[in-house]
Amino acid sequence: MLSEIMQEALNIQINKEIYSAYLYLSMAAYCDSINLKGFANWMTIQVQEELSHAHKFFNYLPERGGKVTLQPIDGPETEWDSPLAVFKHVYEHEQLVTGLINGLVKLAREEEDYATESFLKWFIDEQVEEEASASEVVEKLKLAGDQGSGLFMLDRELGARVFTPPAA
Numbered sequence: 001m002l003s004e005i006m007q008e009a010l011n012i013q014i015n016k017e018i019y020s021a022y023l024y025l026s027m028a029a030y031c032d033s034i035n036l037k038g039f040a041n042w043m044t045i046q047v048q049e050e051l052s053h054a055h056k057f058f059n060y061l062p063e064r065g066g067k068v069t070l071q072p073i074d075g076p077e078t079e080w081d082s083p084l085a086v087f088k089h090v091y092e093h094e095q096l097v098t099g100l101i102n103g104l105v106k107l108a109r110e111e112e113d114y115a116t117e118s119f120l121k122w123f124i125d126e127q128v129e130e131e132a133s134a135s136e137v138v139e140k141l142k143l144a145g146d147q148g149s150g151l152f153m154l155d156r157e158l159g160a161r162v163f164t165p166p167a168a
């Protein structure tokens with residue numbers, strides 16, 4: 001059985017994961033508006049990733065006798081100055097999410113909730129990948145610049161990203 005405080009924290013994380021999906025959907029719309037269809041594809045796949053993260057928490061709560069309580073989702077930003085600005089924002093956002101997951105692990109330890117600590121291990125590993133993939137695009141964008149053939153090539157590369165559902 002989850003403690004009240006752990007239940008509340010996990011519900012907040014569902015909200016944060018869905019907010020992440022909403023933010024990346026907004027970024028997909030921005031990328032599409034500046035004709036970077038491959039960038040928009042990368043963001044759309046990221047939306048699916050975030051929704052799958054939310055679902056993991058959504059399924060875990062009742063498994064442990066907890067209750068899911070959904071909260072309103074904040075509105076995301078809608079404009080960025082450049083493709084580089086948008087991907088810097090992705091990287092910063094993923095660092096923020098890593099901090100939230102670390103906070104959940106800390107709370108699980110304080111609550112002596114070892115099942116939740118074990119459940120969160122998947123997210124700790126996932127955040128390493130999430131940060132690495134965002135940071136990689138930031139670095140490539142710095143090399144490519146915000147226009148020209150480098151950007152065109154990168155758009156093609158990001159257009160090839162596909163969604164792989166995480167293991168249950």
Ligand code: FEO
Binds near residue numbers: 049053094130
């Ligand atoms: Fe759900 Fe991108 O972390």
